[in-house]
Amino acid sequence: MAKFSFDDPLFAQFAFYSGVVLMKTILMSVWTSRHRIGSNTYASPEDCKFFGDKDLKPKYDNQNVERVRRCHLNDLENVVPFVLIGVFYVMSNPNPAYALLHFRIFAGARLFHTIAYLTPLPQPSRALAFGAGFLVNVSMAASVIMAGKY
């Protein structure tokens, strides 16, 4: 039986890949800040006052800042569901090799998605990376719904 414990190899693998993609997600905040400071683009007057020159006004349309913010939101839309669905998925006694493949494809796809978004690489590279991660989530969610059916 599946166990929610690091003694279970599948749980440990899931924890590892979840840690990697969550770490990547939270680091997006640093990247946003770097672009905000580098371009003097702040959303709140108190930020303009402290970080910017005198009389700086809030701005919301810097393309580099907005690109990182879109990438970050896309992580919230995909990485967070991956971890949430995965918690149930690892408990549903999936084939371990098949489950590990899910985690590896997802982590690889999302790391590449970030590179493709921030470089930016020509499409459809980002769309394919998004699609791979998305299909992993759909596959795991379908397994969870079937396992939970009562």
Place this chain on the structure above:
Amino acid sequence: MAKFSFDDPLFAQFAFYSGVVLMKTILMSVWTSRHRIGSNTYASPEDCKFFGDKDLKPKYDNQNVERVRRCHLNDLENVVPFVLIGVFYVMSNPNPAYALLHFRIFAGARLFHTIAYLTPLPQPSRALAFGAGFLVNVSMAASVIMAGKY
């Protein structure tokens, strides 16, 4: 004692309803893409270049695209906390019938919320659906805080 396992009926029910609302949430991405492609509305220049006509510029104000994005963000604000709070809630030995009622009201309310948002149905239909899901979250969070009090 509550168990974090599909052997526990309450866990299996929670997994099922979590899978349903998370599946619905991730499918919003498909709906956004459909509206973006249908209206030639892209946020990044590389998307315009690949998916759009020559010389297409990024646009951020298509009302159909923005409506789906608001609905998706509302899911992140409500569905994600539901699953997170619920993981602790199912471990706090709630009355099983009462807990199941929470899950069913939440799932029903959020499915209806999406229909009300995307149709759109006249208010206050969406506000009531939001409110029902919100109250489930507040009720479960209060139970978790009480159970965790030490």
Place this chain on the structure above:
Amino acid sequence: MAKFSFDDPLFAQFAFYSGVVLMKTILMSVWTSRHRIGSNTYASPEDCKFFGDKDLKPKYDNQNVERVRRCHLNDLENVVPFVLIGVFYVMSNPNPAYALLHFRIFAGARLFHTIAYLTPLPQPSRALAFGAGFLVNVSMAASVIMAGKY
């Protein structure tokens, strides 16, 4: 061994602090609604029709509404990863006193972050609150990745 159960003191403490920061996060919706209604600022035509005066048009630039929305999104970017990473972290047999310190610093920092954002307090108060919560998340994520390494 760590147990995913309220019988485990560390789990109960983590559940308590997770419940507090998640409750705070979901309450942001109420605060947004209050500002929307108070300033007659709605994002959808059906909301304007029901809640507003005749002929009211959607608006997206009310500074009080946008400030609460930025604070809410910042919670999604930080509180949600905290709970997700923490679920694995409590299972990785951390030093209990050190783990509890992580939870307390995070909860305190995020409550203060909200006060600093909504008042607003002069910077760098909000930046420091953000930074404290961020470092807790990075520290826990690093522990999870190390524990999951196989």
